Amino acid sequence: MSNTGVVGYLEQPESTELQEYELPTPKDGDLLTKIVRANVCGSELHIWRGEHPLIRDGALGHEALCRVVETGGEVRDNAGQELEEGDLVVPAYFATCNECARCGRGQHQYCENAYKYWSRAPEEWPHFHGTFASHYYIHDDQYVYKVPEDVDETAAAAANCALSQVLNGLDAIEVTQGDTVVVQGAGGLGLNATAVATERGAETIVIDGVANRLDRAEEFGADHTVNLTEFETVEAREERVLELTDGLGADAAVEVTGVPAAIDEGFQLLGNGGRYLVMGNIIPGKEATIDPGKAVRKSIEMTTMMRYAPWYLQEALEFLSEHGDDYPFGELVDAEYPLADLQDALRDSANRTVTRAALIPE
Ligand SMILES: [Zn+2]
Ligand SMILES: [Zn+2]
Numbered sequence: 001m002s003n004t005g006v007v008g009y010l011e012q013p014e015s016t017e018l019q020e021y022e023l024p025t026p027k028d029g030d031l032l033t034k035i036v037r038a039n040v041c042g043s044e045l046h047i048w049r050g051e052h053p054l055i056r057d058g059a060l061g062h063e064a065l066c067r068v069v070e071t072g073g074e075v076r077d078n079a080g081q082e083l084e085e086g087d088l089v090v091p092a093y094f095a096t097c098n099e100c101a102r103c104g105r106g107q108h109q110y111c112e113n114a115y116k117y118w119s120r121a122p123e124e125w126p127h128f129h130g131t132f133a134s135h136y137y138i139h140d141d142q143y144v145y146k147v148p149e150d151v152d153e154t155a156a157a158a159a160n161c162a163l164s165q166v167l168n169g170l171d172a173i174e175v176t177q178g179d180t181v182v183v184q185g186a187g188g189l190g191l192n193a194t195a196v197a198t199e200r201g202a203e204t205i206v207i208d209g210v211a212n213r214l215d216r217a218e219e220f221g222a223d224h225t226v227n228l229t230e231f232e233t234v235e236a237r238e239e240r241v242l243e244l245t246d247g248l249g250a251d252a253a254v255e256v257t258g259v260p261a262a263i264d265e266g267f268q269l270l271g272n273g274g275r276y277l278v279m280g281n282i283i284p285g286k287e288a289t290i291d292p293g294k295a296v297r298k299s300i301e302m303t304t305m306m307r308y309a310p311w312y313l314q315e316a317l318e319f320l321s322e323h324g325d326d327y328p329f330g331e332l333v334d335a336e337y338p339l340a341d342l343q344d345a346l347r348d349s350a351n352r353t354v355t356r357a358a359l360i361p362e
Helices: 042-049 153-172 188-199 211-219 234-244 261-269 292-297 312-326 339-350
Strands: 004-012 015-022 031-039 063-071 088-091 135-138 144-146 180-184 203-208 224-227 250-255 270-278 301-304 335-338 357-360
Touching: 004 339, 015 339, 031 088, 031 153, 042 339, 063 135, 063 153, 088 135, 088 153, 144 312, 153 188, 153 250, 153 270, 153 312, 180 188, 180 261, 188 203, 188 211, 188 250, 188 312, 203 211, 203 234, 211 224, 224 234, 234 261, 250 261, 261 270, 261 292, 335 339, 339 357
Parallel strands: 180 203, 180 250, 203 224, 250 270, 270 301, 335 357
Antiparallel strands: 004 015, 031 063, 031 135, 031 357, 063 088, 088 144
16 A cells, blocks of 8 residues: 555645645544545635635645545544444534634534634645545544445535535524425535425425526425526516415525525515525625615524534434435536546536536545
């Protein structure tokens, strides 16, 4: 076995290279893993293009399925299962320090040190800080779970991002049996939200402007779809949602478009007492006109979400174990690249010639 591995490094916007480093020996409680497959996620493209508010360079990649190569002594996953060489695991891509004020208050999803390992320079030990790499180092303050055997590998590789966040988010707005839920946007988060809301017994209405994304939404459980090219104005979409909800408006809505104007539209599509989860607009500096009176007149409860409480990763794996076969999670990845073609995978994803790229180390 070779004693070195490679890690994808962003030197400057849109320019990556693979750098070779000696494999680290894991410290007590840590894990050295080999990447089985990693996904190119939308937020990674923001960093790649230089749009991220904080990150300009460093190791890239956060979604992955990993295989344990070496454990630092006896290591258990956060469900208490002992981990051994060869086990498939997924890590939370952020740390939960248990030392900061937020962790102290039980608000682990807002840990002040969440990104302490994220996008570090590869020359810094233990080098393998990102998942666009041959190996990935998992620290003892990152949640990690063993992957159940019946979970599809492609689906498992994405569990630590969209699905975990959606499960936490839909809990935050208490989506439950009998709710009508509008999902604004049929990208990765939107499709996951549609499947989870469906499993919770909600009726879903998915809005998007691309017909094949809406077809996909139907495969993920959408009861109704609204195409922006057919319902061109906010008023037309409001009318359609009222028609589908006996004139009441939706009980809950999930914004996963990244389009600022979608928020004001959400106020219009929700009914009285509507619960609104906004999590697609993650880039600061974009603006839209919002009419707060629309929200207040309906007593709309609005919440936002970044990341997720780390134990939702376990729930994500359980969701895939129970319901993974009912939805085409595996088909969300439409292109695979060898790790050596990292730059192509990022460029094709940025140009949208592929929807979801996976990187497979040799
Ligand atoms: Zn992601
Ligand atoms: Zn903390």
